[in-house]
Amino acid sequence: MRLKIKKQEVRMNKKPELLAPAGTMDAIIAAVNGGADAVYFGGKAFNARRNAENMTEEEIRTAVALCHYRGVKVYVTLNILIKNSEFEALIKTLNFLKNLHVDGLIVQDMGVIYLIKHYFPEFKLQTSTQASVYGLEGVLFFQEQGFSRVVLPREMPLTQVAEIKKKTQIELKIFCHGALCYAYSGQCLMSSMIGGRSGNRGLCAQPCRKPYQLFDEQDQLINEGYLLSPKDLKTLEEMEAIVAAGVDALKIEGRMKTPEYVYGITRAYRERIDEVFGEKPAKTINDQAVMQVFNRDFTRGHLFNEADILNPQVGKNRGILIGQVMAMPKSQNSKNYGAYPHLALSLNQDAELSLGDGLSFGEDGKIGAKVDGIFTLDGSRLEKGHGGEVIAIPCRYRVAPGTLLYKNFDKGLMDQLHQWGSVPVNQPEAVVNFKLTIKAELPVKIVAASQGIEVSYTADFEPEMPLKNPLDEAIISEQISRLGATDFALGTIAIDMDANLFLSRSQLNLLRKEVIGKLEAKITEVSETSADDLITIVPLEKELHGNQKSLDKENSRKRISLEFREMPSREWLSQLGNLGVDEVVLPLLGEGVAEMAAFSKECGLNVLLKTPKIMDDAGSQKVRRLSNQDIKHDGFLIGNYEALQLLKNRSDYLEADQSFNLFNTLAARALKEWQVKGGVLSPELDETQLKEISEYSDLTMVLPVYGTQELMVSKKCLFRCANCQEKSKGTTGLCHMEMTGNLADERGGYFPVKRDNQGLIHIYNRDTLFLREEILALHGVDTWRIYHRNEALETLKIIINYYRRDIYEEHWGLPEGLSTAGTTRGSFKRGVK
DSSP states (O other), X not given: OOOOOOHHHHHTSOOOEEEEEOSSHHHHHHHHHHTOSEEEEOOSSSSSOTTSOOOOHHHHHHHHHHHHHTTOEEEEEEOSOOOGGGHHHHHHHHHHHHTTTOSEEEEOOHHHHHHHHHHOTTSOEEEOGGGOOOSHHHHHHHHHTTOSEEEOOTTSOHHHHHHHHHTOOSEEEEEEEEOOOSSOTTOOOHHHHHHSOOGXXXXXXXXXXXXXXXXXXXXXXXXXXXXXXXXXXXXXXXXHHHHHTTOSEEEEOOTTSOHHHHHXXXXXXXXXXXXXXXXXXOOOSOHHHHHHHSOSOEXXXXXXXXXXXXXXXXXXXXXXXXXXXXXXXXXXXXXXXXXXXXXXXEEOTTOEEEXXXXXXXXXXXXXEEEOOOEEOTTSOEESXXXXXXXXXXXXXXXXXXXXXXXXXXXXXXXXXXHHHHTOOOOOOOEEEEEEEEEOTTSOOEEEEEETTEEEEEEOSOOOBOOSSSOOOHXXXXXXXXXXXXXXXXXEEEEEEEOSSOBXXXXXXXXXXXXXXXXXXXXXXXXXXXXXXXXXXXXXXXXXXXXXXXXXXXXXOOOEEEEEESSOOOHHHHHHHHHHTOOEEEEETTSTTHHHHHHHHHHTXXXXXXXXXXXXXXXXXXXXXXXXXXXXXXXXXXXXXXHHHHHHTTSSSEEEEOGGGOBOSHHHHHHHHHTTOOEEEXXXXXXXXXXXXXXXXXXXXXXXXXXXXXEEEEESSOSOOOHHHHHHHTTSOOOOOOOEEEXXXXXXXXXXXEEEOTTSOEEEEEEEEEEOOGGGGGOTTOOEEEEEESSOOHHHHHHHHHHHHTGGGSXXXXXXXXXXXXXXXXXXXTTOOO
């Protein structure tokens, strides 16, 4: 879908900030040379690309100074979930950053937000995409919290972005280029649950780039390949529409990419943005170069309602199509090729192949080769292969004739991008300005000023009467300007001097040395924050380990809460009270919610109404309407910041669901400030962390103990059914018909998949969460929650009875009908990295 944009709609808006990624100092320099308005990067810890090289504190100090000298803003990423044990190190990082005057911090963790707002209010905050802001209400929430900028999800269409911009004052940022995630950001547990590497902690193992098979309910194969692997986002051609929407900042993804990638993509968007605003930049990066640098095929994404977002053929950089493999004529075998077998390649008319280029074979790109030699078919050596030619190259792989040939590395292009991107960026020099006062019968005084700091030195000598030549301004300037052994560059020298006086050169040198020494000492004193200004872990000890709950360890039976993902029947509800269930969680948007909530109350059950995990603006309107109806309930289980914004000023009990990522004690403090009274503990916490957080929090603490865990929720449909194709008609208007199946990985493990009536895909863990006697030690937990997905009523009764009665028995055995087969303790024992 192409949006029709009037020129005046573009010119009325400001030029959006172009935000480039940087994982190293080389990438910083490449971004600056490429024309970035701002860069974002992280340190060695606390950022969502912990596998990137990242930068040391000294490199960060240098990077900030370099960028600010060139007028480029700097945003530092602190966008992972933080463990209680890491706050001391985080505070040291924040103390370090506060004196660098960075332009903002990018965060997701509620505890980090609490920490910065209470102890480091000087920082400007921006939400990370991991914070999961889905719509207007979420943006308004962070606007009220004093954030400077919110990043909108990659699943949001540009039309909605434009509407949010009209209704808010906060800056809005969107992704414009780079890798896409299959799941909604911040809501993916797949890497964590499979291997203990948490995407919320910056160590995602990228399970969406692995091959899978999809089976339907009858176990029939529907599709196979890289089924969860999205194409890369590219919006160069749509820049007029993006600018017209009023977006404040455009983010290029790629902190783990090379400096050449950073320069090339940044430069391409710099030139395109300038072009949209009527400038005529010299075009140095064309579309072919953008495609060659890195691509898994490109899409305009949900931003422009494209339906074909996934690329099941390839999960990595495939490059651009340049030809195909040919059969090598037997008569052309030659000793000139050397020891390796060789392939004949037919190059497309616009293709070119050079030594050092990289190739991949076939649409899946699983095998490839580096071009170490180029030959004619009779074995004569060539410097290059040109379009339309048939050439031969050494290759140890046997590749079938007709296989498509892709170039995934263009050495000439990368060398050129390296040359342009690595142009030295002059380090900023501190300019010093002097003022001298030389008056008869008064001590000589010199003042030096640099970086907003001013010092003075008054000599213990006075000027004398000259024996021969009086002192002149040329001699003074000559001596005072000798700054070669310092880190300063000369600015101005102002001289207020009486006539016919004299100072020796050694006296002038002494003036310079003394005042420069004082200036250097003062700058060091200011840059190294005094102890009184440093925030330490001491005042946070009360926040982290104060106000311990009153724990009745002898009578600590837990409340039992049963969450239904689908609306239960009256028959089921009528039996739950007798089984000892204290509470049911019903889907707020479920059919007949008012009737079922009322019936649950009649059965003596506490009722929580669960909002959807994902709420765009249309979903927020539904929640607002239903929450204002007379539905009997005891509170809401809220799944996102949109729901929090809608419901936080009501008198209802609000409980933050798992999707809020309640990961540390300060996160619980933040929720309490936001009028939330309960919280579901993060499924990524281990038993020690669960104990600490639950015992030192004023919230009602809820622990999931049994049920199928959701690993991913996504807007990208896997089923590609005929109904979907008909509904979409080239857009992402997905079919809302419910459908289920199983996703099989390379090891043969099955992950249940469901498409709900909102068109969202839910992928569940193959093993059922089953926590047992070990949870009895968590005295700070108030409620145990059981998730019902498809268990039969009789099985559910056994599960409920186990947590209501049997688990408290000393022998801790499992009742008949319950087994540990196919179950998992999740992160309870191992935690996450």
